[in-house]
Amino acid sequence: xxxxxxxxxxxxxxxxxxxxxxxxxxxxxxxxxxxxxxxxxxxxxxxxxxxxxxxxxxxxxxxxxxxxxxxxxxxxxxxxxxxxxxxxxxxxxxxxxxxxxxxxxxxxxxxxxxxxxxxxxxxxxxxxxxxxxxxxxxxxxxxxxxxxxxxxxxxxxxxxxxxxxxxxxxxxxxxxxxxxxxxxxxxxxxxxxxxxxxxxxxxxxxxxxxxxxxxxx
Numbered sequence: 542x543x544x545x546x547x548x549x550x551x552x553x554x555x556x557x558x559x560x561x562x563x564x565x566x567x568x569x570x571x572x573x574x575x576x577x578x579x580x581x582x583x584x585x586x587x588x589x590x591x592x593x594x595x596x597x598x599x600x601x602x603x604x605x606x607x608x609x610x611x612x613x614x615x616x617x618x619x620x621x622x623x624x625x626x627x628x629x630x631x632x633x634x635x636x637x638x639x640x641x642x643x644x645x646x647x648x649x650x651x652x653x654x655x656x657x658x659x660x661x662x663x664x665x666x667x668x669x670x671x672x673x674x675x676x677x678x679x680x681x682x683x684x685x686x687x688x689x690x691x692x693x694x695x696x697x698x699x700x701x702x703x704x705x706x707x708x709x710x711x712x713x714x715x716x717x718x719x720x721x722x723x724x725x726x727x728x729x730x731x732x733x734x735x736x737x738x739x740x741x742x743x744x745x746x747x748x749x750x751x752x753x754x755x756x757x758x
Contacts, residue, residue, distance in 0.1 A: 547604025550597045551650075554610040555632045556625075558586035565619065572624055580628055587632035596634050598643035606647045607671070608633075608642050613653020615677055622658050630661055637666035639675045648694060652733065653677070659687055669694050673732045675701070679730070681720035688726050695730030696721065697747055702731055714750040722755065723758055732740055 542548075553561075559568060560584045569635075571579040590608075597603050610629075612618050618625065633649075640647040646668035654677050656660065662670070669692035673680040680696025701713060714729070721727040729751040735744065 549605045551607040554608045555583050555586040556610050556629050559583050583628045591635050597641040598640045598645045610651040633665040655684040663690050685719050693727045698732045710746045713751040714747050718755045
């Protein structure tokens with residue numbers, strides 16, 4: 542890598558690991574019929590992921606870490622907040638802890654509606670939040686509510702960056718800059734992962750406008 546360049550490690554978290562093993566319906570049944578088994582699966586995943594992040598955070602080529610856990614529908618979390626608080630969030634605290642022990646920041650990526658649990662996620666110690674959709678909560682509203690407690694990453698709605706023309710993209714980029722730059726703690730970017738269906742010229746237009754209009758003096 543060029544001098545000064547660092548890796549941002551990204552992996553799924555314990556909830557998604559359990560989801561891939563058990564399926565969503567399987568988790569829902571276990572929470573009613575055999576909660577101990579669900580806890581055992583989460584704990585095994587949490588142990589492995591914590592060990593992974595501990596090793597990677599100690600590596601000098603890693604500049605930051607990120608964890609991906611899609612926790613919600615449009616209007617609520619997939620699981621009851623009580624279940625997340627009991628089984629999942631304690632592992633988030635441990636994962637964050639091993640990152641911070643090595644002086645590395647960690648970004649939390651989650652699609653869906655996280656509003657009911659956002660205070661819990663902040664309390665876990667995450668340094669930044671990523672993934673925003675205007676249908677759920679526009680990034681500027683999120684920053685207004687929680688931006689003094691956690692950094693905000695991205696927020697250019699995916700539908701908009703795919704469907705707008707170049708002039709509209711530049712205008713919306715300026716809108717995001719005007720709404721989100723004040724006070725710092727925000728980085729311009731897309732609302733979700735930079736997928737291959739985003740027109741390249743649209744993505745480039747967002748970046749170019751950001752460079753022109755979004756620099757702090």
